[in-house]
Amino acid sequence: MSEVTETSTAASIPATIATLPGPFQQRELARVNESVVRVAMIEGEFPWHHHDEDELFLCWSGTFRIELEDRPAVVLAPGELFTVPRGVRHRPVAPAPAHVVLIEHPDTKQYGN
Structure with a gap:
């Protein structure tokens, strides 16, 4: 059996959210397999857009809708x-x-393709 070497550090979602400068600004928390985990604040309306890959939204606090x-x-x-x-x-x-936790491809452009 091989030993597991710890190469990452813990990420705090609340601490990272506290550093967000304003609406729709993102911060990367972690990378896992072929995905990246990001957090962002949502306030107001984001422009209509689409991506060439799926995008997962996890509501962390507050409420919002995805039109x-x-x-x-x-x-x-x-x-x-x-x-x-x-x-x-x-x-x-x-x-x-x-506040939202996003799981998406690392190359996903915030404003879409």
């Missing part, structure tokens, strides 16, 4: 998650500050 083109919006509360399928135009919208 989807030609589909009903999805409202997320703390602890709830939703995956926007690749190619679907969407935008997160929050009337008051909310």
Whole structure:
């Protein structure tokens, strides 16, 4: 049996959220396999966009909705998650500050493709 070598450090979601400079600014927390974990604050309306890959939204605090083109919006509360399928135009919208954990491909562009 081989030994496991610890090469990473723990990341604090609340501490990282506290460093966010404003709405829609992201901070990377970790990389795992082919994905990156990021946090961001949502407040107001983000522009409509799409990605060539899936994007997972996990609501950490507050509430927000993800508006989807030609589909009903999805409202997320703390602890709830939703995956926007690749190619679907969407935008997160929050009337008051909310925080989100994003799991996506490292090359995912924030404003879409």
